[in-house]
Amino acid sequence: MTKDPTLTGEDPDVAAAELALGLLEGEERAVALRRVLAEPGFAQQVERWRLHLAQLFDVWPEVDAPSGVMERVDLALDGPATPPPVTLLRTGRLWPGLAAASSLIAASLLMIVLIRPAPPVPVAVPPKQQPVAAAPARMLVASIDPSAAGKPVTAVYDPVTGGLRLTESTLADANRSAELWVIAADGIPHSLGLLRTSGGTNFTLAGDKRARLAVGATLAISLEPVGGSPTGLPTGPVVATGALSQV
Structure with a gap:
């Protein structure tokens, strides 16, 4: 079994x-995938490399405005400056009358402002959020x-229903059974069931x-x-492997 280099100080396994x-x-x-099945320490190293490399996709350079x-923006919000008003001539007999009229109008406006009730403060109504479809x-x-001669087996998995469909497998003979395993992040093989020798195989998966x-x-x-395996782990040779990807 491969030792964990983070604990022993040895160089990491290049494979x-x-x-x-x-x-x-x-x-x-094929040799490396068989080691994933048989050596939990090696499987953990593979997963750590995958996680480390996945972080590089999140590194994007910032772009300044x-x-x-x-x-x-400030100029568009403030608008053009208002030209100063034209000053009336304060000479002659017209000015005293205009001044008195202006004073009366200003006093009237002041009274209206003092006695008129303040308008209600508008309450902002939050916009109705539309449901976002998942x-x-x-x-x-x-x-x-297959690692040797033989026809590949195609697997299709539907995460919504949990259905797993596999094409026909001709890897086992009458004296043995072909068993399907999944190796996830924990690096431990978990059995998904036995494959049929004709007509393909359908599984409905649940839980973990x-x-x-x-x-x-x-897979x-x-x-x-x-x-099937009597121990819950692979006991016979691993004859085919493949990784799951999205379509």
């Missing part, structure tokens, strides 16, 4: 990083490719099995005694 980056192909990828934007859950698919079927989780097929 874990290469598997997380998708650099392995063919037999090298163009210069002069705030000045243009985005439909996207289907997950995986091509479970649904939570384990997510993007990046590995694997092992050959077990007739009726």
Whole structure:
């Protein structure tokens, strides 16, 4: 079993990083996936690399607003300056009469302002929020490719119903059963059931099995005694693997 390099101080397993980056192909990828099934420490390293690399997608550079934007906004809000009013001539006999009339008008307006009740303060009514429709859950698919000769098994998972459909599997003979496993973030294989040898296989998953079927989780097929693994973990060879992705 591979030791955890974060505890022993050893160099990290390069194969874990290469598997997380998708650099392995063919037999090298099959060997690494078999290690994921058999070595929890190696599976944890792969998951840590995936989480570390996923954080890089959140790093985006900030973009400053163009210069002069705030000045243009302030100018648009304030508007053009109002020209000063034209001053009336205060000479001649017309000015005293206009001054007296202006005083009477100002006094009348002051009385109206004092005795008129203050207008009610308008209460802002919050806009009615429209319900936001939830985005439909996207289907997950995986091509479970055999490590040797044989036809791949295609898996389609519907997160809404929990239905998992697989095409026909010809990986097992009459003396053995093909058992399907999922390896999620915990790095531990969990059985999903036995595959039929003809006509495809349908599962309806519930509970924690649904939570384990997510993007990046590995589906694997092992050959077990007739009726399935007696231990709850793979006992026979892992003959096919594939990772779940969205469509």
